[in-house]
Amino acid sequence: MDHVAEPRWLDEREARAWRGFYTMHRRLDGAINRQLTRDAGLSAADYEILVPLSEAPGQRLRARDLGRLVNWEKSRLSHHVGRMERRGLVTRQGCPTDARGAFIQLTDSGRRAMETAAPGHVETVRGCFIDLLSGDELETLASIADRVIQRIDEGAPQDATDTDCGGKSTQRLR
Amino acid sequence: MDHVAEPRWLDEREARAWRGFYTMHRRLDGAINRQLTRDAGLSAADYEILVPLSEAPGQRLRARDLGRLVNWEKSRLSHHVGRMERRGLVTRQGCPTDARGAFIQLTDSGRRAMETAAPGHVETVRGCFIDLLSGDELETLASIADRVIQRIDEGAPQDATDTDCGGKSTQRLR
DNA sequence: CACAAAAAGATGACACGTCAACCTGACGCG
DNA sequence: CGCGTCAGGTTGACGTGTCATCTTTTTGTG
Numbered sequence: 367m368d369h370v371a372e373p374r375w376l377d378e379r380e381a382r383a384w385r386g387f388y389t390m391h392r393r394l395d396g397a398i399n400r401q402l403t404r405d406a407g408l409s410a411a412d413y414e415i416l417v418p419l420s421e422a423p424g425q426r427l428r429a430r431d432l433g434r435l436v437n438w439e440k441s442r443l444s445h446h447v448g449r450m451e452r453r454g455l456v457t458r459q460g461c462p463t464d465a466r467g468a469f470i471q472l473t474d475s476g477r478r479a480m481e482t483a484a485p486g487h488v489e490t491v492r493g494c495f496i497d498l499l500s501g502d503e504l505e506t507l508a509s510i511a512d513r514v515i516q517r518i519d520e521g522a523p524q525d526a527t528d529t530d531c532g533g534k535s536t537q538r539l540r
Numbered sequence: 541m542d543h544v545a546e547p548r549w550l551d552e553r554e555a556r557a558w559r560g561f562y563t564m565h566r567r568l569d570g571a572i573n574r575q576l577t578r579d580a581g582l583s584a585a586d587y588e589i590l591v592p593l594s595e596a597p598g599q600r601l602r603a604r605d606l607g608r609l610v611n612w613e614k615s616r617l618s619h620h621v622g623r624m625e626r627r628g629l630v631t632r633q634g635c636p637t638d639a640r641g642a643f644i645q646l647t648d649s650g651r652r653a654m655e656t657a658a659p660g661h662v663e664t665v666r667g668c669f670i671d672l673l674s675g676d677e678l679e680t681l682a683s684i685a686d687r688v689i690q691r692i693d694e695g696a697p698q699d700a701t702d703t704d705c706g707g708k709s710t711q712r713l714r
Numbered sequence: 715c716a717c718a719a720a721a722a723g724a725t726g727a728c729a730c731g732t733c734a735a736c737c738t739g740a741c742g743c744g
Numbered sequence: 745c746g747c748g749t750c751a752g753g754t755t756g757a758c759g760t761g762t763c764a765t766c767t768t769t770t771t772g773t774g
Contacts, residue, residue, distance in 0.1 A: 373659040380670050383678040386685025387669075389611065391565045393692040399732095411760075430722065437563060442761055444724055449759075466722040466769050485547040495561075496554050498687045504557040506680050511560025513672045518567040573762095585730070604752060616731055618754055623729075640739050640752045 394494055401490045406483035411446055412455065413487065416480040419456065419472040426471035428461060455479060568668060575664040580657035585620055586629065587661065590654040593630065593646040600645035602635065629653060 376384060395410065402408040408416070418435045419425055427435070433443045447470055450456045455476035461467030472480075499507070550558060569584065576582040582590070592609045593599055601609070607617045621644055624630045629650035635641030673681070 370659070373662045374666060375662055376665070376670065379675070379678050379682070382682040383673070383685070384665060384670060386682045386689070387565075390685040390688045391561075393689050397692050409759075428722090433722095439762080440721095440723065441725085441763075444722095445761075446759095448724085461722095464722080464770075466767095468723065485544070488547045488549055491550070491558060492548060494692050495688055496550065496558060498691060499557070499684060501553070503680060503684060504553050506677060507684070508553070508556040508560045510673060510677060510681070511557070511564040514564045514669055515560070515567050517672060518571050518668050570762095583729075602752090607752095613732080614751095614753060615733075615755085618752095619731075620729095622754085635752095638740075638752080640737095642753065 397494050398487070398490055401486050402483050405486045406479045408479055408483050412450060413480065413483060415443075415446065415450065415470075416455070416472065416476055419470065420477060420480055424471075425477065426459070426469050429468045429470055432470055450476070571668050572661070572664055575660050576657050579660045580653045582653055582657050586624060587654065587657060589617075589620065589624065589644075590629070590646065590650060593644060594651060594654055598645075599651065600633070600643050603642045603644055606644055624650070 399410050402410060402413055414436050415432070418432060419427060429440070429443060429447070433440055436443075438446075447456060447458065451458060454473060456473060457471045459469040459471055461469055496504070573584050576584060576587055588610050589606070592606060593601060603614070603617060603621070607614055610617075612620075621630060621632065625632060628647060631645045631647060633643040633645055635643055670678070
């Protein structure tokens with residue numbers, strides 16, 4: 367009798383937190399992208415790449431290291447850098463010491479775009495998010511994030527609870 | 541002398557919360573999409589659409605109403621419903637009373653897919669998120685989300701602070 | 715040294731979202 | 745009635761992200 371445990375649907379409070387979290391992210395993403403586009407013709411992804419580059423010695427980084435810094439998978443990075451290269455924000459250079467490697471170098475134009483965007487970006491992040499939170503809330507949020515990220519990165523248990531899905535009752539599917 | 545106020549960069553705590561929030565979302569999104577794909581061949585977006593449809597009388601909704609329920613813009617909805625239609629998850633029907641309207645109807649196959657996915661979905665959301673948070677934290681998060689969403693939906697102040705960008709110093713661009 | 719395995723990137727195919735038109739039909743109003 | 749405006753939806757173009765696959769080079773190991 368491999369009975370399937372009845373799913374533990376979310377209660378009201380849990381659903382509020384969950385839905386809230388998600389739409390909050392979507393709104394923030396929208397706001398940030400709008401600001402960056404308007405002020406400097408950049409996307410949020412562009413900005414994310416430009417920042418570590420601008421702080422790197424010589425304004426350049428190995429793709430590998432850049433990828434680790436921003437925590438992107440290599441395919442995404444490669445595609446995105448390709449697009450940024452076409453727009454003149456960065457260039458690619460081969461690596462002398464490792465023939466597989468690739469350096470990503472910030473161009474002047476890329477640097478200017480980032481410097482143009484930066485002040486408005488912080489202002490947006492503050493105005494739409496940070497400044498709306500108390501110190502305690504900031505701590506709480508960071509702590510939550512640490513927990514969640516660790517949980518998923520490490521022990522994500524494929525939740526392979528062998529759900530045979532006796533799919534009868536479907537009530538609160540959230 | 542229209543001096544530009546020096547940007548108020550984020551301090552350590554603020555940056556931790558901000559970065560944490562963002563990567564947390566990315567991880568969660570990944571985990572959820574993997575589970576849905578693996579268990580039922582659905583994307584998170586599919587699931588989001590299927591839920592309200594399955595709860596609607598007659599398993600169908602006007603595109604307009606569906607869009608309001610999930611808070612998507614109409615273009616996104618139309619595109620996505622098109623893709624779901626091609627995969628046999630939903631069908632489109634004209635609306636008799638308003639010739640412009642469109643009904644989106646859940647198919648049996650769509651319903652099955654959702655019922656298959658649902659238990660694992662809740663389990664994932666719990667395991668990777670909800671169950672890691674205390675009651676207080678759930679409240680805090682929901683409260684934060686309310687604040688942020690309202691701020692962006694209503695008074696998003698275009699932060700049009702006329703930044704003439706005397707872009708000299710660029711240090712902590714986060 | 716030889717050779718398997720791993721690392722670094724690039725690439726093509728495809729799903730997803732957004733923006734900007736665009737079309738059609740409903741509605742208000744003179 | 746006639747006309748302007750708006751609402752509901754669709755479409756095409758484009759940027760983005762993921763997956764799977766491939767090539768080349770490095771590295772570890774006998």
